[in-house]
Structure formats: structure tokens, C-alpha cells
Amino acid sequence: MVYLILSDIHANWEALEAVLRHAEGRYKAICCLGDMVGYGADPNAVTDWVRANVPRVIRGNHDKACCGLEDPVHFNPIARHAVEWTREVLSDENRDYLWNLPAGPADLGDFLMVHGSILDEDQYLIDAQDAIPQLNAASGRLVFFGHTHVQGGFLSRLVESSPPNGAVPGRTTICIPPGEGQLLNPGSVGQPRDSQWRAAYALFNSDERTVEFVRCPYDLETAQRKIREAGLPRPLADRLAEGR
Numbered sequence: 582m583v584y585l586i587l588s589d590i591h592a593n594w595e596a597l598e599a600v601l602r603h604a605e606g607r608y609k610a611i612c613c614l615g616d617m618v619g620y621g622a623d624p625n626a627v628t629d630w631v632r633a634n635v636p637r638v639i640r641g642n643h644d645k646a647c648c649g650l651e652d653p654v655h656f657n658p659i660a661r662h663a664v665e666w667t668r669e670v671l672s673d674e675n676r677d678y679l680w681n682l683p684a685g686p687a688d689l690g691d692f693l694m695v696h697g698s699i700l701d702e703d704q705y706l707i708d709a710q711d712a713i714p715q716l717n718a719a720s721g722r723l724v725f726f727g728h729t730h731v732q733g734g735f736l737s738r739l740v741e742s743s744p745p746n747g748a749v750p751g752r753t754t755i756c757i758p759p760g761e762g763q764l765l766n767p768g769s770v771g772q773p774r775d776s777q778w779r780a781a782y783a784l785f786n787s788d789e790r791t792v793e794f795v796r797c798p799y800d801l802e803t804a805q806r807k808i809r810e811a812g813l814p815r816p817l818a819d820r821l822a823e824g825r
């Protein structure tokens with residue numbers, strides 16, 4: 582079985598569309614690690630699509646804030662502005678959908694999915710110090726996580742970021758030996774923060790036990806224009822081009 586692993590789409594319809602075109606015909610199942618909304622200008626289009634097409638979804642911190650489940654007290658002013666804007670434009674159906682999303686971890690048998698970490702859905706896994714307790718908690722399972730918007734992850738033997746930040750040339754495939762704990766991040770579809778603007782996703786082949794990290798270009802200018810035209814803070818458009 583090949584899974585298309587999506588995370589942190591962040592209301593970027595152009596990036597999502599490009600990823601789906603790019604991965605077309607290569608997967609049998611789709612799952613999403615949270616943060617469908619927040620930052621971008623298309624929260625309804627993205628959430629409508631996820632609702633209709635992705636059976637396995639967990640919530641992210643922006644999903645909680647944008648549906649009103651949590652107040653964005655820890656968000657910076659720009660992110661908070663985007664939360665308030667998203668709350669105003671979300672349809673009732675999409676607000677209800679986000680409200681009722683389960684928290685991670687979700688166990689899909691072949692792997693676990695979490696937004697932040699196994700132990701805390703809002704935790705950022707940035708370095709080996711963050712990863713070691715999580716690899717212990719994973720006890721040999723494969724875990725896909727999001728939240729940092731950095732494609733790569735941590736292997737139990739090496740406990741290092743792999744592939745290193747910003748060094749993904751377009752496609753990188755790694756093998757997952759059975760029983761070896763791995764924390765892997767497919768990267769962010771709609772707002773990469775690893776110094777590359779291209780949309781990120783991963784394909785996991787559970788029979789061959791390989792994970793392919795992929796980047797694909799998308800219509801960046803249109804996504805940026807929509808953010809500006811929506812009256813969202815301008816840095817949210819600018820940062821997409823810089824991958825930060």
C-alpha cells in the first residue's frame with residue numbers, strides 16, 4: 582500500500598492542487614497530519630477538499646484556533662490576524678468539521694500520525710534533544726509528524742535530521758528497517774520553512790518500507806496574490822517565496 586502523506590496545507594489551494602497533480606497515480610490512500618487552515622487565503626477550498634477526500638485526518642494547532650476550539654494566545658500577531666480572518670470566512674460546515682477532528686496520535690497500523698509529537702500534539706520536534714524521548718515513546722514504530730514545516734526527520738540509530746534541512750533535491754528515498762523507530766516529517770504542503778518554496782509531501786510504501794520525500798513547484802504568484810487581496814498580512818505572502 583502506498584500512502585500520500587500531507588501536512589500543514591495552511592489554506593494554500595495552489596500548493597495542494599500541484600501536489601495532487603504531481604503525485605497522481607502513485608498512491609492508494611491519503612492521510613493528513615493537521616493544519617489544513619491558517620495563513621493562506623483558501624481555508625474553505627482546502628477544508629472542503631480534505632473533508633471529501635481524506636479519511637484519516639488529525640487536528641493541528643491552527644485548526645483548533647481557527648474553529649474557535651482554542652484561543653490563539655501563543656500565536657504571534659501575524660498568525661493571530663490570520664486566525665481571526667479565517668474564523669470570519671470559514672463556512673459553518675468547515676468550522677464544525679475542524680472542531681470535531683481527533684487529536685493525534687492516530688494509529689493506522691502501518692504507522693502512527695501526530696501533528697506535533699506523540700506526547701504533545703503542540704510540541705515542535707526540532708533537534709535530537711526533542712526527538713530522543715519521542716523515539717523511546719515510539720518503541721520501534723514509524724511515526725509521521727508535522728508542525729515544524731521542515732521536511733526530514735529523525736532515525737533511531739542516528740538521531741539526526743535526515744535529510745538535512747534545505748538539502749532535498751526534489752526526491753529523496755529512504756528505507757525503513759522493520760522495528761526501527763523513525764520520526765519522519767513529510768514537510769509542509771502550503772508553507773515550507775526549510776528554505777525552499779516548493780510544496781512538500783511524502784509517499785510511504787508499506788510493502789517495500791520506503792519513504793520518498795518529494796518537492797514540487799506550484800503557482801506561487803497566485804497564492805501570494807490571493808493572500809494580499811484578502812487583506813491578510815503581507816509577510817504571509819512574502820514568506821512563501823523564501824520558504825520560511
Ligand code: ZN
Binds near residue numbers: 589641643729
Ligand atoms: Zn503548521
